[in-house]
Amino acid sequence: xxxxxxxxxxxxxxxxxxxxxxxxxxxxxxxxxxxxxxxxxxxxxxxxxxxxxxxxxxxxxxxxxxxxxxxxxxxxxxxxxxxxxxxxxxxxxxxxxxxxxxxxxxxxxxxxxxxxxxxxxxxxxxxxxxxxxxxxxxxxxxxxxxxxxxxxxxxxxxxxxxxxxxxxxxxxxxxxxxxxxxxxxxxxxxxxxxxxxxxxxxxxxxxxxxxxxxxxxxxxxxxxxxxxxxxxxxxxxxxxxxxxxxxxxxxxxxxxxxxxxxxxxxxxxxxxxxxxxxxxxxxxxxxxxxxxxxxxxxxxxxxxxxxxxxxxxxxxx
Amino acid sequence: xxxxxxxxxxxxxxxxxxxxxxxxxxxxxxxxxxxxxxxxxxxxxxxxxxxxxxxxxxxxxxxxxxxxxxxxxxxxxxxxxxxxxxxxxxxxxxxxxxxxxxxxxxxxxxxxxxxxxxxxxxxxxxxxxxxxxxxxxxxxxxxxxxxxxxxxxxxxxxxxxxxxxxxxxxxxxxxxxxxxxxxxxxxxxxxxxxxxxxxxxxxxxxxxxxxxxxxxxxxxxxxxxxxxxxxxxxxxxxxxxxxxxxxxxxxxxxxxxxxxxxxxxxxxxxxxxxxxxxxxxxxxxxxxxxxxxxxxxxxxxxxxxxxxxxxxxxxxx
Numbered sequence: 129x130x131x132x133x134x135x136x137x138x139x140x141x142x143x144x145x146x147x148x149x150x151x152x153x154x155x156x157x158x159x160x161x162x163x164x165x166x167x168x169x170x171x172x173x174x175x176x177x178x179x180x181x182x183x184x185x186x187x188x189x190x191x192x193x194x195x196x197x198x199x200x201x202x203x204x205x206x207x208x209x210x211x212x213x214x215x216x217x218x219x220x221x222x223x224x225x226x227x228x229x230x231x232x233x234x235x236x237x238x239x240x241x242x243x244x245x246x247x248x249x250x251x252x253x254x255x256x257x258x259x260x261x262x263x264x265x266x267x268x269x270x271x272x273x274x275x276x277x278x279x280x281x282x283x284x285x286x287x288x289x290x291x292x293x294x295x296x297x298x299x300x301x302x303x304x305x306x307x308x309x310x311x312x313x314x315x316x317x318x319x320x321x322x323x324x325x326x327x328x329x330x331x332x333x334x335x336x337x338x339x340x341x342x343x344x345x346x347x348x349x350x351x352x353x354x355x356x357x358x359x360x361x362x363x364x365x366x367x368x369x370x371x372x373x374x375x376x377x378x379x380x381x382x383x384x385x386x387x388x389x390x391x392x393x394x395x396x397x398x399x400x401x402x403x404x405x406x407x408x409x410x411x412x413x414x415x416x417x418x419x420x421x422x423x424x425x426x427x428x429x430x431x432x433x434x435x436x437x438x439x440x441x442x443x444x445x
Numbered sequence: 446x447x448x449x450x451x452x453x454x455x456x457x458x459x460x461x462x463x464x465x466x467x468x469x470x471x472x473x474x475x476x477x478x479x480x481x482x483x484x485x486x487x488x489x490x491x492x493x494x495x496x497x498x499x500x501x502x503x504x505x506x507x508x509x510x511x512x513x514x515x516x517x518x519x520x521x522x523x524x525x526x527x528x529x530x531x532x533x534x535x536x537x538x539x540x541x542x543x544x545x546x547x548x549x550x551x552x553x554x555x556x557x558x559x560x561x562x563x564x565x566x567x568x569x570x571x572x573x574x575x576x577x578x579x580x581x582x583x584x585x586x587x588x589x590x591x592x593x594x595x596x597x598x599x600x601x602x603x604x605x606x607x608x609x610x611x612x613x614x615x616x617x618x619x620x621x622x623x624x625x626x627x628x629x630x631x632x633x634x635x636x637x638x639x640x641x642x643x644x645x646x647x648x649x650x651x652x653x654x655x656x657x658x659x660x661x662x663x664x665x666x667x668x669x670x671x672x673x674x675x676x677x678x679x680x681x682x683x684x685x686x687x688x689x690x691x692x693x694x695x696x697x698x699x700x701x702x703x704x705x706x707x708x709x710x711x712x713x714x715x716x717x718x719x720x721x722x723x724x725x726x727x728x729x730x731x732x733x734x735x736x737x738x739x740x741x742x743x744x745x746x747x748x749x750x751x752x753x754x755x756x757x758x759x760x761x762x
Contacts, residue, residue, distance in 0.1 A: 311726065
C-alpha cells in the first residue's frame with residue numbers, strides 16, 4: 129500500500145499533545161484534513177509516547193494506511209524543545225520532569241516514520257497562518273490557563289536563544305499586583321488568561337466560563353461587563369506589546385478563551401481603540417485591524433504540526 | 446584611481462545622520478575604520494542631503510578617493526525607512542515633515558554611488574554586532590532622548606510590518622504614570638531614557654548628566670543612588686521585555702547614556718538580578734549575562750551603515 133493518494137503527495141499526521149488529551153489530524157497531500165482523533169494523555173515520557181502512537185495508529189487504520197506510509201508525524205507539546213537536539217524540557221504539564229527526546233521514541237514506536245516535535249504554540253502559529261490564509265508575520269496569542277505567544281517571523285518560527293521567545297505572560301504589568309506562580313508580581317498572565325476569567329466569574333451554566341462571561345456581559349450584567357472589559361484591556365495590552373516589539377502583522381487569538389469567537393475580537397478591538405484614543409502614534413499602528421480569532425473547531429495546533437513535519441512553513445510577507 | 450586598496454576589496458562610507466550632526470566613517474575592505482568626520486545637520490531634506498554629501502566628500506578627499514570609487518554609502522537616519530520603497534517618514538528630528546526618498550537624492554549628489562538608507566537603530570545593531578564580535582540574535586537598546594531598540598534576529602534586521610518593531614519605549618509600564626508625548630500614560634521611555642535622568646538629576650558639573658549622576662551615586666550621594674537605581678530598574682524592565690518577547694541572546698546598551706560605560710551595565714545587572722530574585726523562571730533566563738554596553742568612542746551606527754551598504758550583515762547564531 130502506498131500513501132500517494134487523492135490530494136497529491138504523501139499524507140501526514142499532526143498531534144497536539146496536552147496535559148489531558150492528545151488531539152490528532154490526518155492531512156492529505158494537499159493539506160486538507162481527512163480525519164481527526166483524540167485520546168487521553170498518560171503522564172510521563174513513556175505514557176505520552178504510547179498515547180500519541182495510539183492516536184496515530186487509529187488515524188492510519190481508519191484511512192487504510194500503515195504509519196510507515198506517512199510522510200511523517202508532527203507533534204506539538206507544552207514545553208521547550210531544543211531545535212538542535214530535539215530535547216524536551218519544562219514539560220511539567222505532561223508529567224515529565226527530566227529532559228527527554230520524544231521524537232526518536234515516537235519514531236521507533238511507529239516503525240521509523242519521520243517525527244518532528246515542536247512547542248505547541250509554535251505549531252499553532254503555523255496552523256493558524258495556514259487555516260486563516262494569512263501571509264506576513266504572525267503571533268498566535270494563546271489565552272488559556274496561561275498566556276504566551278507563538279511567533280512566525282519572516283517565514284520562520286522564532287524560538288529564541290533559550291526558548292523564551294513569546295513568553296509575554298510573565299512580563300509584569302503591575303508591580304503592585306499579586307504574586308504570580310513564576311515568582312514575579314503582577315504578570316500579564318494574571319489578568320489576560322482564561323484562569324483570570326475563571327477566578328473573577330462564577331460560572332453557573334456549565335458552558336465554558338469565558339463563553340458564559342461574554343454572554344452575560346452581552347445581556348447587560350454589570351459585573352460581567354466589568355470583568356470582560358478588564359480582561360479585554362489586559363489582552364489589548366498584550367497585543368500592543370507584541371506589536372511594539374515585533375510589529376507582527378497579524379495577532380491571532382487562540383487558546384481556550386478563543387471559544388468565545390468574534391465577540392472576543394470585538395471586545396479586544398474596543399480596548400485597543402480606547403487605549404489608542406489619546407495617541408496618534410498608537411492609532412497609526414492600526415492594532416485593531418491586526419486581530420483575528422481561531423475559528424471554533426479548527427484544530428490549528430495539530431494541523432500546524434502535520435504541516436511542519438513536511439517542511440511546510442508559510443512564507444513570510 | 447581605484448578603491449581597491451589595503452584591506453582588500455572596496456571601501457565604503459557610513460553615516461549616522463542625527464538632528465544636530467552627521468557622523469561619518471570610512472571603512473576599508475576589511476571593515477576597519479580608516480577615518481572619521483563630522484558635520485552639522487541642516488534641517489529639511491535638501492539640507493540633510495547636502496550635509497551628508499559634504500561629510501562623504503571630506504572623508505574621500507582625505508583618503509585620495511572620489512565618492513564614485515566607493516563600494517557605497519550607508520546612512521542611518523532617525524525615522525522609518527520603508528525597505529521596499531526607500532521612503533523615509535516620521536523624520537521630525539531632521540526637520541523633514543513630508544515623505545522623501547533620501548537615497549537617490551544622496552546618490553545623485555555623489556555622482557551615482559550606491560546609497561542605502563536605514564533606520565539609525567538598525568544600523569547601530571549591525572555595527573554593535575560587528576564591533577563587539579557578537580553572533581546570535583541581538584537587540585541594540587538605545588537609551589537617549591527616547592528609548593527604542595534595533596533588532597537583529599536570525600541574521601536579519603527586524604523592521605516589522607509598519608516599521609514599529611523595537612518601539613518598546615512606548616509600552617506603558619505604569620497606567621497611573623504621567624502623560625507621554627505619544628499620548629499614552631506611563632510609557633517606559635519616561636523612566637528609562639536619558640531625558641528621564643536629565644529631569645531627575647540637576648547636573649552641576651558640565652559633563653554628561655548620566656555620567657555625573659553615576660559618579661555622584663558612586664560617591665554615595667543618596668539622591669543620586671535613588672535616581673540611578675530607579676533608572677536602572679526601568680532599563681532592566683526593558684531588557685526583560687526584549688527577552689520575554691524576542692529572546693535575544695545579547696542586549697547592547699547604547700545611546701547617550703552608554704557614555705557611562707561599565708557602571709551602567711553593573712547597575713542594570715543589579716536591577717535585573719533583584720527583579721529575578723523571587724523567580725526561578727526569570728533567573729533561568731540569565732538576563733544579566735546578556736548585557737553589554739557600546740564602548741565609548743566606538744561609532745557603531747556609522748560603522749553598521751557602512752557594512753550594510755556592502756551587504757555585510759552579521760550572520761545569526
